[in-house]
Structures are given as C-alpha cells and as structure tokens.
Amino acid sequence: MSTEPGTTPAPAPSPSAAPSHESRIHGCLLGGALGDSLGYAVEFDDISAIRARFGPAGLQDFSALDAGSHFSDDTQMTLYTVDGLLEALEWANSGVGADTNACLWLAYLRWLGTQGVAVPPSAPVQPPRWIDAQEVLKNRRAPGNACLSGLATxxxxxxxxxxxxxxxxxxxxxxxAPFGLIPHIPPESVYKLSxxxxxxxxxHPSARQSAGVFSLVIHALTTGHGLREAAEYALGHLRAGKLRKGEDPDPALVERLDAALRLTGPADAVRAGTAQPARPGAGALLSPEDLVRELGEGWVAEEALAVALYAVLATVPDATVPETTAAAAGDPQAHFRAAIAVAVNHSGDSDSTASIAGNILGAFYGEECLPARWLEALEAPEVIRGMASQLAAVTGA
Structure with a gap:
C-alpha cells in the first residue's frame, strides 16, 4: 500500500479480531448515524453556545440530551445511497446490467419526495421500495440546499x-460511505461510483473528489488497512491522478487533507518536531477554535472530510505514550466516543463531520466500537440495521 513520499505510517490500532464484512457494514452505517444524531443537536450552534449549554467540554454524550436527538438528512441520504446501490446489485445478481448512477438518481429522487419537494414531472417515476415505507425517513431534517435544488431540476x-x-x-x-462498502471492486471503480x-x-470538482476520496478511505478500511494508512492511500491516489483520467486534484481538497494528516502526524514525528502534536499523550488536541482555523467549519466538502479525519486520527490509541486518554487502552468504544466528541464540538457542521467520523470508525472496527448506551438512544436503529442487512445479503457478506 503506497503512502505519501517521506511519510511513515503511524501504527494503527487493530480490532481485537478482524471484523466480518457484515459487521463493518453495520458498524459503518450505525456509527455514521450515531455521529450524525449527536452532532445534529448542535449543528447550528457555535462553540460558545455549545459550551454554555453543556459545559466547558461541550457535548460528550447522549445522556446530556434530555429530549434525545434525531438523525438528519445525512443518515437519510446515506440510506438512500445504500438503496440505489442495492437496486443496481440486485439487477446484476439477476444477470441484468443496470446503470448504477441512474439507480442512485432514482433513489435520491424518492428521497426528495420525502422532503415535501415535488419530484419534477420530467423525472422518471419508480415504484416504491422497502425504504420508502419507513416513516422515520420522511421527516425533514435540515436537508442541504444543493441536494434539494440539484434533484429538483x-x-x-x-x-x-x-x-x-x-x-x-x-x-x-x-x-x-456506502460506495466503499461494496467488496471485490477496484479502487478506481469505488471512486468513480462515488x-x-x-x-x-x-x-464543483472538490465536491465529487471529496466524496470519492472518502469512499476510497472506507474501501481501504474494509480491506484490512489501518486508519492513517487508508487516509494516506486515498490521498495518494488522488494526488497521483489515478482516479479519473485527465482530472487534476482540487487544490483546496489536497490542502485540507494534507493539514489533517500533518496535524495528526505519527507520535515519533511529533516528538521530533516534524509534525504538530495532536494525539492525546503526544500533545493536546486542537481547541475547537484552532480546529476551525486550521481545517474549516465543515460546511463544504473538503472541510467536512478533513475535520472528520482529524477527529479520528487525533484520538488514535497510542499505547507507547503513557499519558494517553482512555482510548489508548485499546478500547474501540472509547476511541469512538473521543473521536465523535472532537467532530461534534466546533463552530461548524457538527452533524456531517461527526457522521463521517462515525462511518470511518464503524468501517474500521465493525460494531465493536459502538457504545451500547448510544445505540439505545439512536432513532429507528431497526431501519438502519434493515438497510445494512440488505446490503450485506446482496454483497454476500
């Protein structure tokens, strides 16, 4: 697995046993929904408002939310992405070729209808599928303007x-994330689908490249690579121009991902002064203010991916450093909680950055990393598990 020139991969934590692909699918989708749900409670609050409401450390746990929390359009659209892929795979398994992007477009149009937006009469009409009968997905949860307007054309x-x-x-x-969960396809295909x-x-090029790189990170994790290794691998492919012929990497995306990796450099590089300290035990985490200053608020694609990667990599367990947090004890759930807290507590798009971070850790650890009490607080877990089970079944997991 290639990495960036001059970069030494940090030792990545390993699950106690390699999770099954089915566990990775469930972990990825549920982990993303957990991050989304916790972040959605403060999505439009700046860090001063978050601290005023939850204390100096910000929002750390669902127990602080008396009224609970819902997942947002992030989880809704992720599940509709799964459904579009399911349809394409179902056709393929029956021996009939299908246009995957058309299947995804039809799925997103059905999601558009759940948001109270009229599907244009020029758009094709598709019969309803299992996902369309799930009432919880018909709530309007601050959907993105570009998603609505792009589909409404x-x-x-x-x-x-x-x-x-x-x-x-x-x-x-x-x-x-779901594009990275499809097994047995090459990275170039993962990137292209996404x-x-x-x-x-x-x-915008950054929007599609950021999505493709994220999916490639998930794909690398599901094939057994470590957290930092997967991020460096995906960025290396982008930088080398291996993912779409004739397309140059978007400079803003490369800059943000470079910064996320630099700020979470290997512990030996941190101590040698060649990387900035970020990992607990190797140095303090960035403050929420510094996080936004370095990586952005997450409202645009490259910033959301960079913040999520920082949150995951900055809280990586490092057993070689004695002053580490609880996550360093090798507890996947502690790592999950620590990373989601970083991804949530800043003045930006908290639900999206935490959703992406949850997807990444769930794909890496599988369901092992998901805190039981958080799952108890999650809205409609049976719907998320239902879509995960269908994806696992159709991919042979």
Missing amino acids: GEMGTVYRPVNPDSKGCGTVMRS SDAASLTHG
Whole structure:
C-alpha cells in the first residue's frame, strides 16, 4: 500500500479480531448515524453556545440530551445511497446490467419526495421500495440546499453536464460511505461510483473528489488497512491522478487533507518536531477554535472530510505514550466516543463531520466500537440495521 513520499505510517490500532464484512457494514452505517444524531443537536450552534449549554467540554454524550436527538438528512441520504446501490446489485445478481448512477438518481429522487419537494414531472417515476415505507425517513431534517435544488431540476447531473456547477457543499461526502462498502471492486471503480453520484447534485470538482476520496478511505478500511494508512492511500491516489483520467486534484481538497494528516502526524514525528502534536499523550488536541482555523467549519466538502479525519486520527490509541486518554487502552468504544466528541464540538457542521467520523470508525472496527448506551438512544436503529442487512445479503457478506 503506497503512502505519501517521506511519510511513515503511524501504527494503527487493530480490532481485537478482524471484523466480518457484515459487521463493518453495520458498524459503518450505525456509527455514521450515531455521529450524525449527536452532532445534529448542535449543528447550528457555535462553540460558545455549545459550551454554555453543556459545559466547558461541550457535548460528550447522549445522556446530556434530555429530549434525545434525531438523525438528519445525512443518515437519510446515506440510506438512500445504500438503496440505489442495492437496486443496481440486485439487477446484476439477476444477470441484468443496470446503470448504477441512474439507480442512485432514482433513489435520491424518492428521497426528495420525502422532503415535501415535488419530484419534477420530467423525472422518471419508480415504484416504491422497502425504504420508502419507513416513516422515520420522511421527516425533514435540515436537508442541504444543493441536494434539494440539484434533484429538483429533474435533470440527471453528470461530471460533464453538472447541476449546481459551483456548489461544493458537504452534501456529497456525508452520503458516500456506502460506495466503499461494496467488496471485490477496484479502487478506481469505488471512486468513480462515488464521484459520479456526487455529480447528481453538486458540480464543483472538490465536491465529487471529496466524496470519492472518502469512499476510497472506507474501501481501504474494509480491506484490512489501518486508519492513517487508508487516509494516506486515498490521498495518494488522488494526488497521483489515478482516479479519473485527465482530472487534476482540487487544490483546496489536497490542502485540507494534507493539514489533517500533518496535524495528526505519527507520535515519533511529533516528538521530533516534524509534525504538530495532536494525539492525546503526544500533545493536546486542537481547541475547537484552532480546529476551525486550521481545517474549516465543515460546511463544504473538503472541510467536512478533513475535520472528520482529524477527529479520528487525533484520538488514535497510542499505547507507547503513557499519558494517553482512555482510548489508548485499546478500547474501540472509547476511541469512538473521543473521536465523535472532537467532530461534534466546533463552530461548524457538527452533524456531517461527526457522521463521517462515525462511518470511518464503524468501517474500521465493525460494531465493536459502538457504545451500547448510544445505540439505545439512536432513532429507528431497526431501519438502519434493515438497510445494512440488505446490503450485506446482496454483497454476500
């Protein structure tokens, strides 16, 4: 597995036993929903408001939410991404080829209908599927403007004929984990599926490249690679121009991902002064203010991915450093809680950054990392598990 020149991968934590692919699918989708749900409670609050409400450490746990929390459009669209892929895979398993991006577009159009937006008469009509009968998915939970407007055109956007050509909102990244969960396909195909689907609603190169890189991170994790290794691998592919012929990497995306990796450099590099301290025990985590200053608020695609990667990598267990947090004891649930807390507590798009972080850790650890009490607080877990089980079944997991 290649990495960036001059970079030494940090030792990655390993689950106690390699999780099954089915566990990774469930972990990824449930983990994303947990991060989304905790972050949704403070999505539009700045850090001063979060501290005023929850104390100096911010929002750390569902127990602090007396009225509970819902998942947002991030989880809704992620599940509809699963459904679009399910349909394409169902056709393939029956021996019939299908246009995967058309299946995804039809799925997203059905999601659009759940948001109280009329599906354009020019758009094709698809019979309802299992997901469409789930009432919890019909709630409007602050959907992204570009997702709504791009689908409402009734035009199937493509890389070469994009809708919302200047939009690079994070609505592409937050829904794209499922592409990385499809086994037995090469990384170039993972990237293409994800970035093509991003073009259905967002036209800016950073929006589709960020989605593709995120999906490639998930794909690398499900094939057994470590957290930092997967991030460096995906960025290396992007930088080398291996993912879409003739397309240059978006400079803002490369800059943000470089910063996330630099700020979470290997512990030996931190101590040698060649990387900035971030990991607990190697140095303090960035403050929420510094996190936003370095990586952005997460409202746009490259910032959301960078913040989520920072949250995951900055809290990686490091048993070689004696002053580490509880996560360093090798407890996947402690790592999950620590990373989600970082991803939630800042002045930005807390639900999207935490959703992406939860997807990453769930794909890496499987269900082992999901705190039981958090799952008890999760809205409609049976719907998420239902979609995860269908994806596991159709992919042979």
